[in-house]
Amino acid sequence: MNEASLNQQAWDNRTRLHVKSDFYDVAGFLNGNSSLNPMELEALGDVNNQSLLHLQCHFGLDTLSWARLGANVTGIDLSPVAIEQAKQLAAQTNLNAAFICSDIYQYFDLKQRETKPELFDIIFTSYGVLCWLNDLDLWAQGISASLKPNGIFYLAEFHPMVDLLSGNDYFTTKQQIIEEPTYTENHNDEIDTLAVWSHSLSDVINALLAAGITIESFNEIPYSPYNVSADLTQDQQGRFFSHHQGKKVPLIYSIKGHNKS
Template structure:
């Protein structure tokens, strides 16, 4: 099974839907809105003149939001449609950015640059079968003393939705509609792997990164799952037996000098 080809086709289709959605609010972004959330903004702070690699960047709104905050950005995504859109938005906003069409693992073979920051967020690692290889790409892409940061949806949500919390050798293969409000009835095949938080942390440690902190959050900054309730502006929670379940986790790590 060529999971990359299957997922690339799905994300090419999803990109065309997403750029027309209220969920992504392209007009708002083009008029100057920042698409980043307090979770990642507070963790990474001032990025002025820092080089930043955004892995699995979709069509680049978050990447370009980092550029608006002064970073020198490179975005990578396996979807050629998404990269074409990202380049278009870079040109429209006159924000300097480099966008590369590649899956995460293959990027390691073509990249000859090291960055101050490697960033990834929200719905990324479930598309990857091997976290060890993912962590190698991160370490190889970081300068000594550089920072890796991930904000990611918490696997607890998948568990209560009927999927495995723990890693599996075989992926989950589903036919799904996308998560934006304009998805309609069209579905696409997706190939996904579960990853426990301990697996994410250990993959990074095993490749030599030093973990600075691990945080968990009782809300999602996106209303993209079934059953969420807005508890504050831009914060969406889910109760399980009258208690908030964790919906996001984050990890900040450093490559030793």
């Protein structure tokens, strides 16, 4: 089984757990809650009537949260189970959204062959997305080719320092096969086999720059909005922190940029 099929199978299995988890709180979303964090909302501002492409959208909570704010959204994910769940949520909430089941490399390749491919005002991707990608140059080139002139790209991602402190090699680009349960509280110790890749901050930034994305801001943040590790401590604002030798560790980072005109 190749890595794409391996990861698709794992994310099909994970989606079935995630939609029932407290972590994702689908009931809260259906009652009107947003799954987006203040950082993303502040960075992108008013998205009303903006076309927004959400890469690796999982089962669509963030995508549909942007739709609630008035964006014209399209979500892409490799898991057919996740895409079906996203479409069901869109129907339940009466939100207008397009969801496409595709590996993002295949999606970008098909779009670039079209005579007049659809271009977007905003491309958004967040939290635990880059480790599933084996070629950041192709990823960044696809983003650039899919943005309108001066269109906005925004990434919020877990910081690679977390992996380094867990004993992983910061600079390796080799595929790793790992076996672990999912991160939601209802994993029931079910083990998934996954193919992942590590990417340094310089890998990410240089890939975007080489593809023609002008970086407006790069931020490192010493907390996570999600409790995704057993050793995190929570403050009164609900943010989760990690410490190394008594010092705060950067847990997430964000990049905002725009396509050249």
